[in-house]
Amino acid sequence: MACYGSFAQIYDKLMDEVDYSEWANYLKKIIEKYKSNTCHILDLACGTGNLTIPLSSFGYSLWGLDISEEMLSVAESKARICGQNIKFIKQDMRYMNITTKFDVVICGCDGINYITREHELDKVFYNIYNILNPDGVFIFDISSYYKLKYILGNNSFVEEKNGIFYCWENEFDDESSTVAMRLNFFVLDGETYRRIEEIHVQKAYRTDEIRNKLSKCGFVNIEIFDEFTFTKPKDKSQRIFFVAKK
Numbered sequence: 001m002a003c004y005g006s007f008a009q010i011y012d013k014l015m016d017e018v019d020y021s022e023w024a025n026y027l028k029k030i031i032e033k034y035k036s037n038t039c040h041i042l043d044l045a046c047g048t049g050n051l052t053i054p055l056s057s058f059g060y061s062l063w064g065l066d067i068s069e070e071m072l073s074v075a076e077s078k079a080r081i082c083g084q085n086i087k088f089i090k091q092d093m094r095y096m097n098i099t100t101k102f103d104v105v106i107c108g109c110d111g112i113n114y115i116t117r118e119h120e121l122d123k124v125f126y127n128i129y130n131i132l133n134p135d136g137v138f139i140f141d142i143s144s145y146y147k148l149k150y151i152l153g154n155n156s157f158v159e160e161k162n163g164i165f166y167c168w169e170n171e172f173d174d175e176s177s178t179v180a181m182r183l184n185f186f187v188l189d190g191e192t193y194r195r196i197e198e199i200h201v202q203k204a205y206r207t208d209e210i211r212n213k214l215s216k217c218g219f220v221n222i223e224i225f226d227e228f229t230f231t232k233p234k235d236k237s238q239r240i241f242f243v244a245k246k
Contacts, residue, residue: 008070010187010196012048013162023108024054026228027139030243031060031104034221035137038103042131044093044140045111049075049086055106056084064088065096093127094120101133107140112210113148113202116178121205125217132246138219139243141227147238148172148179148204163188177204207233210242219244 031038039061043052046064048071056062056079064086066072072088079086091097093107094115105128115121128138143152149172157168165186172179181200186193207224214222226232227239 008048008068008074010164010185011071012050012074013164014166015050016162018050020050021054022228024051024058027051027055027106027108028058030139030241031137034243034245035104035135038137040100040102040133041104041106042098042102044096044105044107044128045109045114046075046088047071047109049078049088051106051108052086053079053082053084056086057082062086063100063102065091065093065098067092093124096127098131100131101136102131103133103136105132105136105138107138109141110143110202112140112142113205114200116176116201116203118209118213122213122217125213125219129217129219129246134246136246137243138214138246139241141239141241142205142210143202144233144237144240145177145204145206146236148202149177151238152179152181165193172204178202179204207240214242214244219246221245 041055041060041062043055043062043064046052046066049064052062052064052075064075067090069090072090076088112121115124132138152170153172155170159166167184169182170179178201183198183200185196187196211222211224221244223243224233225241226234226237227241233240
């Protein structure tokens with residue numbers, strides 16, 4: 001089952017508690033700290049453009065890449081409304097074919113967790129390294145091993161939000177370190193509810209695994225931060241940021 005199909009139309013309603021403005025400002029701080037002369041940025045797994053658009057408003061030249069045509073359609077519409085000239089591309093970042101070079105590549109909101117096969121993650125990192133300019137910077141975040149195993153884990157969640165009722169059932173597999181998330185959304189459509197079902201699978205990576213893979217691809221000066229800080233992550237940190245330089 002494809003991810004982020006019909007779900008794209010309700011995604012922003014469900015994520016309205018996320019402060020994407022704060023998130024974009026944090027990325028801007030990282031960029032200014034590690035690559036102050038940045039002009040061109042590629043946003044991988046850009047979704048509906050919640051980070052792409054505010055970063056573009058800072059004056060950077062942005063490209064957004066995502067596998068979901070539906071998510072990109074929402075992103076393009078939002079960018080037009082905001083008056084931001086962003087190039088959006090439909091590609092799978094596991095097999096992306098881009099010849100343009102970038103100063104910074106970002107991948108936010110668990111994009112890396114969706115790469116569930118380690119050899120594919122190696123390929124993603126290698127391709128990102130190749131499209132970065134000299135001294136280019138790769139910035140991304142992951143939901144931590146702790147979060148995926150112990151917070152999401154084998155738990156279920158039921159909630160109603162902004163007129164959308166949803167049930168979220170998770171199953172964590174210790175052997176593969178992956179969590180399968182079965183999501184059922186019921187959206188009011190006139191006098192009846194329309195059901196949207198999706199299955200998402202994410203892999204729980206440990207920080208040392210990620211660091212080693214980055215190093216093997218040639219990245220240097222690899223920094224690891226707790227969520228929206230410049231301090232080291234804790235044992236129970238739920239979101240972890242990585243910064244790696246070419």
